[in-house]
Amino acid sequence: MSEEMQWPTRAAKAAAKRAAREAAREAARALREEVRRAVPEPPWWSAPRRGGRQAPLTRDAIVDAAVRLLDRGEGLDSLSMRRLGEELGTGPGSLYWHVRNKEELLDLVFDRLIGEQLPLPAPKPARWQQQVKDIARRALDVLFERPYIAEISIGRFPVGPNALEWTEGVLAILRAGGVPDREAAWGVHLLTTYFTAFAFETQTGLKTPEGEARPEEILERIHAHFHALPRERFPNIADLADELTRGDMDERFEFGLDAILAGLAAAASAARAPRKRPRRG
Amino acid sequence: MSEEMQWPTRAAKAAAKRAAREAAREAARALREEVRRAVPEPPWWSAPRRGGRQAPLTRDAIVDAAVRLLDRGEGLDSLSMRRLGEELGTGPGSLYWHVRNKEELLDLVFDRLIGEQLPLPAPKPARWQQQVKDIARRALDVLFERPYIAEISIGRFPVGPNALEWTEGVLAILRAGGVPDREAAWGVHLLTTYFTAFAFETQTGLKTPEGEARPEEILERIHAHFHALPRERFPNIADLADELTRGDMDERFEFGLDAILAGLAAAASAARAPRKRPRRG
């Protein structure tokens, strides 16, 4: 019970301790280095064990390397513990001292990227809807830029410190705009689900049985398939083949975003003027 | 170019051919069986090669077994080519004659389940909104019953025959209700994305670093974590901890569903009475 509640403070304390320790170690290493330069070792002595690695293994360094790996490669599959170990000049097993799991590593990567990429404006009640839209658009930009984030995010309740800060900020904006509590809470979830799923479905994860292909190619193929469908059986799909597979992503995104915001705004105004059950009128 | 456009007809032809072939083989087998029963073989002869398997390996039989496996186990991980082979009394390699890929297998499973589980009503223009809601609720029911479907569906453009029929039906309902073309096309996508992502996020895929856990447990833990947060830094999350983690799923689902439908309805009425640019007024 108290175990899992401790982890942020535990992590903070551990981080402080680790930082101090590392500074001391760095000083010691500098001294040793100097000595070694002054008095050469016999050449048959083995080279220092950690030949290739510059930075020592740290939680942060591991997350750094993971992000580097993901940015370089394509898709979440680019990140494996083995490759990550290689990137850091060590084996996969060594990582498990600093990170419980691959799952936990992904948690950390996710939170790191939220913190770096998703700053939040202070709530300005008058234009809260515009603010929310801006936030969602910004999020979608990030998700299109780094599609793997959608893959990490999609089944993950955001509980890291940066994610919490972000959630807190969005909640503040919604409530400042007059959205009642329940709807504000649901709204945050709805928004994040929306832009994550949107990015995932249109960009990240378009699976197809025939190997690698860019999303546009897949959609183009589907478009051709829709066009070739027998019109008497699939009149609507045939008619709307273009709209189904080709529509401008920004417009499409905006369509759903508007709907969500309209829903939130309706809840806000219903709360402001609660006359006679506005529902099921 | 013509390669990939052929696949539906190719599949259809292949299916017909295979069916005919199989019928013939079945007849032959029956005859052989009869002969064998009449004239007993010497007991030292080896048993027929395919000892354990009753049904011959077929695309359909494979999909059957895959669904069986997924229903029995929990999560998409329950389905591996090895286990599937075992279920069918053979090795994993044999499956690849009938199925190009695991990806393709999942395509087939997905489409099979759509066909079985998602019948569609004929469009009744007067109550199109109600119809759409019913469809979405039905879909969510199915997704909650078989959570792995969400996992399969989430990055997959539905192009199988049953999926097409479903899409066609929903499009028909929307257009019959007066929703203009673009919005109808986007609406189908929006709806499927919504209920799939909703099911996935609340039921299927809640990942957590600490091993297996039911969704409710995870949410309960998060709830405790939110309650323990410093109130001066996270006032909104602390206030809304309940709403963020505990809300009744049906109500929550309805909230987003209403928003989507309101958006579609707005598009429909705007198209019906197109006075003076209803947007950005």
Add this chain to the structure above:
DNA sequence: ACTGTGCTAGAACACCGTTCGAGTTCTGAA
């Protein structure tokens, strides 16, 4: 009776996440 096609079995390949034990290095107290 023979040949070629359809299909299967099973080993093998190259990965994957994770665990474990032995070994090293470092820290802090005696």
Add this chain to the structure above:
DNA sequence: TTCAGAACTCGAACGGTGTTCTAGCACAGT
């Protein structure tokens, strides 16, 4: 300064994954 214990690294190994390949069997058509 010494020394026990903690912190950390390393490498091999385990049991799993999707997929490919080759040899071979069973059967249909000639």
